Amino acid sequence: PLYYAFSPVLLRREYCLLLLEHGHNPLYCSPDTTPLVQAAKFGMKEVTELLLKKGVCVNQRDANGITPLEAA
DSSP states (O other): OHHHHTSTTTOOHHHHHHHHHTTOOTTOOOSSOOHHHHHHHTTOHHHHHHHHHTTOOTTOOOTTSOOHHHHO
């Protein structure tokens, strides 16, 4: 479910927060991007903060070599 919550088609801040707050693994790896890159790219401040609190690496690059800072 978290993979789909972060997909560009379904991307919704509420879905992402709900899933992350209820135990879904924030360290999953999709084939193309990372949750943190997606959250930064679409300006989801609350999701970004929650991912960082859960231990996601702030410098993790996606499959295209993009960092969250570059995506923002």
